[in-house]
Amino acid sequence: MRDAAANQTLPWAKTGPDSLADVLDRLLDTGVVLDGQIVLSVAGVDLVHIGLRALVASVDSAARLLAPLP
Amino acid sequence: MTASPDQAWYVYAVLPAHGHTVPSAPAVLAGSTLGTIREGALAALVSLVPRDAFAADHAACRAADPGWVAACAQAHHDVVQLVASAGPCLPLGFGTLFTSDTAVRHWLAGNASRMLRALDLLSDQQEWALTLSEDPSAHAAWLKTHDPELRRLAAAAQAAPPGTGFLLERRLAKAIDAAREAHGAAVGARVLDHLRAAHGQVRQEATRQGAAWSVLAPRDSQVAARIEAEAAGLVAGTGLALRLTGPWPPYAFARAAWAEQANA
Numbered sequence: 001m002r003d004a005a006a007n008q009t010l011p012w013a014k015t016g017p018d019s020l021a022d023v024l025d026r027l028l029d030t031g032v033v034l035d036g037q038i039v040l041s042v043a044g045v046d047l048v049h050i051g052l053r054a055l056v057a058s059v060d061s062a063a064r065l066l067a068p069l070p
Numbered sequence: 071m072t073a074s075p076d077q078a079w080y081v082y083a084v085l086p087a088h089g090h091t092v093p094s095a096p097a098v099l100a101g102s103t104l105g106t107i108r109e110g111a112l113a114a115l116v117s118l119v120p121r122d123a124f125a126a127d128h129a130a131c132r133a134a135d136p137g138w139v140a141a142c143a144q145a146h147h148d149v150v151q152l153v154a155s156a157g158p159c160l161p162l163g164f165g166t167l168f169t170s171d172t173a174v175r176h177w178l179a180g181n182a183s184r185m186l187r188a189l190d191l192l193s194d195q196q197e198w199a200l201t202l203s204e205d206p207s208a209h210a211a212w213l214k215t216h217d218p219e220l221r222r223l224a225a226a227a228q229a230a231p232p233g234t235g236f237l238l239e240r241r242l243a244k245a246i247d248a249a250r251e252a253h254g255a256a257v258g259a260r261v262l263d264h265l266r267a268a269h270g271q272v273r274q275e276a277t278r279q280g281a282a283w284s285v286l287a288p289r290d291s292q293v294a295a296r297i298e299a300e301a302a303g304l305v306a307g308t309g310l311a312l313r314l315t316g317p318w319p320p321y322a323f324a325r326a327a328w329a330e331q332a333n334a
Binding site for chain 1: 139140143144146147163164199315318321
């Protein structure tokens with residue numbers, strides 16, 4: 001996995017990487033589960049309803065936990 | 071294998087039924103294994119998991135535990151990354167579960183044509199993510215130097231007597247906030263135009279952190295180097311920053327396919 005910010009050669013790349021944070025951002029922040037589309041689309045075929053509110057809260061918490069310490 | 075009432079099928083991705091290999095990787099939960107459920111020309115890459123870990127109304131639900139979510143999401147990504155590197159793949163977001171293999175087959179059968187079309191579109195493609203973010207104080211400093219109206223207000227505030235200067239500083243602060251928003255939006259629009267013109271398939275994402283785009287490009291293309299080279303001039307020295315990550319499995323473009331399915 002390439003991270004443009006990691007090689008420090010780009011004046012326009014701002015911060016150091018956190019690959020786990022990137023993964024969570026990619027998978028959760030804009031994910032199908034969070035925007036509910038997949039839940040709506042398959043609710044009629046017996047989807048287990050993941051706790052959306054709980055998951056959103058956990059993502060917020062995860063983001064805080066992953067933030068670099070001051 | 072059939073799910074018992076306290077189990078569910080966790081679905082990572084949809085693949086063509088033939089020509090793929092189940093990756094050798096840890097499943098989303100320890101103790102689970104990877105497998106496929108096939109229906110016609112499609113297969114769902116799945117693991118059998120305890121349902122209660124994901125069910126919001128159950129005491130054993132772990133979805134509110136950040137450490138658990140982070141570890142599971144990483145495992146989900148590792149599996150999807152492996153399978154996407156080997157062939158066409160429609161990845162799902164974290165936490166998609168079905169109560170039975172029949173439900174999975176029903177879902178695959180009912181959406182087969184759309185899923186096959188999306189798999190064809192994403193074949194041999196990778197996704198790159200570009201994010202625009204802001205250092206507010208650096209951005210404000212750049213604007214105070216480059217925006218004539220802000221320069222004039224700043225000079226007037228500095229030259230004014232204390233009471234007037236205080237009020238002008240308040241006006242300046244509001245004007246800077248408005249200018250930051252307007253300039254950020256203008257740069258975002260330029261980035262989007264640029265990506266669309268140069269790289270074709272682009273999706274704009276809404277994030278909490280700022281503007282973001284996903285670019286779909288053929289595997290092994292030099293798209294990252296081109297984006298780096300071309301985008302640098304759009305934000306250099308402004309207090310705005312562009313950050314590129316990837317290649318990713320096609321999460322954003324698969325999401326568009328799921329949305330199309332949901333809206334059909």
